[in-house]
Amino acid sequence: MDLKEKTIVITGAAQGLGAEMAREIAQQGANLALVDLDKSKLDETVRACSSAGVRAEGYAVDVTNESAVETLFASVKSDFRSVDGLINNAGITNDGLLVKGKNGKVSKKMALPDFRKVIDVDMVAVFLCGREAAVQMIEGGHGGAIINISSISRAGNIGQSNYTAAKAGVAAMTVTWAKELARYGIRAAGIAPGFCETRMVSAIPSDIQDRITATIPARRFGALMRSRARHVSFWKTIISMGAFWKLMVAFGSDGHRVFLSFFLTIRADHFKGGGSGGH
Numbered sequence: 161m162d163l164k165e166k167t168i169v170i171t172g173a174a175q176g177l178g179a180e181m182a183r184e185i186a187q188q189g190a191n192l193a194l195v196d197l198d199k200s201k202l203d204e205t206v207r208a209c210s211s212a213g214v215r216a217e218g219y220a221v222d223v224t225n226e227s228a229v230e231t232l233f234a235s236v237k238s239d240f241r242s243v244d245g246l247i248n249n250a251g252i253t254n255d256g257l258l259v260k261g262k263n264g265k266v267s268k269k270m271a272l273p274d275f276r277k278v279i280d281v282d283m284v285a286v287f288l289c290g291r292e293a294a295v296q297m298i299e300g301g302h303g304g305a306i307i308n309i310s311s312i313s314r315a316g317n318i319g320q321s322n323y324t325a326a327k328a329g330v331a332a333m334t335v336t337w338a339k340e341l342a343r344y345g346i347r348a349a350g351i352a353p354g355f356c357e358t359r360m361v362s363a364i365p366s367d368i369q370d371r372i373t374a375t376i377p378a379r380r381f382g383a384l385m386r387s388r389a390r391h392v393s394f395w396k397t398i399i400s401m402g403a404f405w406k407l408m409v410a411f412g413s414d415g416h417r418v419f420l421s422f423f424l425t426i427r428a429d430h431f432k433g434g435g436s437g438g439h
């Protein structure tokens with residue numbers, strides 16, 4: 161898919177991975193509908209994308225709200241005339257152990273609202289945005305692509321019952337959509353990043369961060385902000401035409417029975433060799 165003049169919706173675009181993807185995709189010539197709760201930070205991303213010469217609009221929407229999401233996608237369609245791609249990126253964490261026990265006594269349990277909130281943002285919102293994007297793509301008669309951001313944590317991770325369940329759900333939903341939506345020319349794919357230096361990861365206590373980096377071959381998180389050049393080349397590999405959208409087109413064109421669904425498990429060692437090391 162040539163991204164020039166296409167309209168891509170990115171959720172969670174105010175900061176972190178969403179903002180970086182938006183900037184990179186703007187460089188590829190796509191118009192951007194950028195969505196987040198945080199309007200003032202979102203405006204910064206909108207400005208950065210607009211300065212690349214594309215059209216970018218910000219939408220302050222809570223992606224867990226069904227009617228707001230329905231209105232959002234109808235507005236994007238009317239503002240840009242088509243919805244060609246969606247990156248389901250908005251996400252949160254709210255870590256805690258399922259139960260915390262000592263000497264046969266449980267002192268703490270994960271509260272149901274803490275579980276549900278993460279499921280709502282990280283999985284239910286992906287469902288809502290994916291569904292509404294598919295509606296616009298089918299009714300527009302032009303197909304499109306939906307990319308869901310899962311996580312390396314989808315396989316299970318201590319202290320993340322809520323997050324891992326949501327991200328595993330996203331992985332399974334992506335495969336389902338790849339199978340269901342191929343008949344409409346809509347390709348679905350997922351990315352499951354390893355740990356990257358964003359606000360979400362900086363919220364992890366430093367002793368736990370040390371334990372995590374000890375398990376990563378490069379012994380550090382993926383560096384988003386420290387080396388823009390390295391970061392851009394990373395996202396180019398993942399998102400830009402050469403490796404990602406074109407791959408989807410290639411798979412998608414391979415007959416009606418071929419459904420593209422692949423997960424890239426990206427660990428920080430993928431950044432190796434692109435820069436100074438940054439340990």
Ligand SMILES: NC(=O)c1ccc[n+]([C@@H]2O[C@H](COP(=O)([O-])OP(=O)(O)OC[C@H]3O[C@@H](n4cnc5c(N)ncnc54)[C@H](O)[C@@H]3O)[C@@H](O)[C@H]2O)c1
Pocket residue numbers: 171172173174175176177178195196197198221222223224248249250251252281309310311312352353354355356357358359360361
């Ligand atoms: N950073 C990592 O190491 C990492 C690793 C694996 C997966 N991920 C996933 O990548 C995605 C982006 O992560 P990040 O690190 O950039 O996070 P981040 O916290 O920096 O940014 C997330 C954005 O989502 C927005 N958001 C949260 N709830 C929302 C809602 N209800 N409606 C609209 N917007 C909402 C936030 O305002 C924020 O701007 C998430 O889905 C995350 O789970 C991140």
